[in-house]
Structure formats: C-alpha cells, structure tokens
Amino acid sequence: MIWGVLQFPGSCDERDALHACTVATTGLGAIGRTGDTSSSTTLRSRLVWHEETDLSGFDGIVVPGGFSYGDYLRAGAIARFSPTMTAVAEFAAAGGPVLGICNGFQVLCESGLLPGALLTNESTRFICRPGELIVGESDSPWLSELETGERISIPFKHQSGRYFAPPEMLKEVEANGQVAFRYAEGQNPNGSLNDIAGVTNEAGNVLGLMPHPEHAVDPLAGTTDGLKIFRGPDGVTVG
C-alpha cells in the first residue's frame, strides 16, 4: 500500500503515523525485524502537506494526531478548511481508506466525514497512558484483521476525546454498526457516550479513533496491536 499522511501546521504524530504505515505494509523499520528494503511502497508513502490537493496514487490516507492550527476555536475546526481536506473528501467518496487518529478524528468529525463531535474530557485533563479497546461490530475494512469483541491494547493520549452525538445520530451510529471501538469496561477515560472510542462512516472506509494505533507498532512500546488496524485496508481499491 502507498500511504499519504497529512501534515497540518501543528500536527505532531505524522512521523509516527508514516512509520506505522511503513511497518504495517513492509515490515521495514520495526526494531528487531527485517523488512523488504526493496519495496517501492516504502519510498512512495510520504507526508502530504496540507496545501496539496492531488491525492491520486495513494491507497490510503492518514489524518494524524497533534494540534492542527493550534486547535484554535475547536480542535479540528480550522484544519477542516485546508485545501487538502477537499481532496480527502473526494478520496473517501471514491471508497479510499481514510484513518483519522486523535486530532485527525476531530478533523474528520468537523468535516462531516464522520458523525459526532469530540468534547473536552470530563476531567478536563490531558491523559496519556496505556489502555484497552474492544473491537466493535463494524465490517469496516480497517477491522478486517480484527474480530468483533477482540480486546486490543492501544495508548490513550488526548484532552478532547469525549465522543458525543445527539441522541438520534447516536442511535443511527449504533444501529448501522458504525462503532469500531469501545473503551474496555471501566477504562472510558473521558466520558465518551456508550464508551465509544472510534467510529466509521456508513460505508466503513473512513475510520476515526481517539487512541493512538501509530504508537503501538513496535514491541518496545509494549504493544503492536496498532499494526492490525494499519494492515486492515490492504487490498482495498480506490475509485
């Protein structure tokens, strides 16, 4: 897979995300493993500056974590208007796999590509710690390497991660099987409705989640469960 990882002013997890894409696709770069160094996908996956509008040639897009535009106004509110987000919407409409992590999840919600909104954590505090998720019933390609009900370990790292959707919208998200991940019992770190940690669009090709799979790709980090998410859309065709 050839990946494009967006980079806004204020992004901070884009290099980890690109690394995770590379490790997931080629095995290259993971400590203690040998990868396919000849793979051209390794070289062609790259960061995409937020002013770029041509995403042709990419097989998957990641909207990374961080603090795009300083998170002024609301997290993700201004990044939504970046030139590249129009291209991301087109890429998603064509069936392209799009993954939004943390701030990227907020950007996708603000863009209307995903349902709901992310509010300040109930505690108002920034949290950063290991945590566990339960895989939902979604049949999203992002979950193709995971089983419904499977428990995975993915770090939590955010201050505005409280998932909210108005009652009708929440009902639809649940009924459509759009809940990709829930926080494991007793681990909801932010007051998210229905323990929701990640949702997809109706088609399933766009996934957003607050926890950070890109920080869970190397045994040194204590978990490599993130790789299962990044490997999910392998083989999905765009357009």
Place this chain on the structure above:
Amino acid sequence: MISVRVLIRPKEGILDAQGKAVESALPALGFEGIEHVRVGRIVELRADDDQRLDELCEKLLANPLIEDYEIEIL
C-alpha cells in the same frame, strides 16, 4: 462595515467540563451560592453586511452539534 459580536456556548444538556471545573474551584476561593457555570466564547468581527453571518457561524465559529450561538450586531 458593521461590528458583530457572536456568543458561542455549549448546548444546554451537554456536560460543560470547563464550566464544571470553574464551578468546583469557586468554594475554595470563598465564593458560595454560585452554580450552573457555563464557559463559552465571544468572537468579535467586522463585516460588510450581515448576509452570511449565520453560515459563518454554522460552518466555522460554532459546531451546531454541540454549541449554540447568538449573533449581536453592535
């Protein structure tokens, strides 16, 4: 040009974590008998006219899922 002030607040019924934090700090500072603190924000701007102010609020200044806004022409 007109001067405009937009008041944006969390929707009623949504837990306002900031408001709650402020409220819970008040007793320690000796303020008693204060409740239901809500924290929003004010955006001031100047515009040629008021034609697209609602659209501006819906699309950028507020997120209608979680926030209410009031437009005041000064």
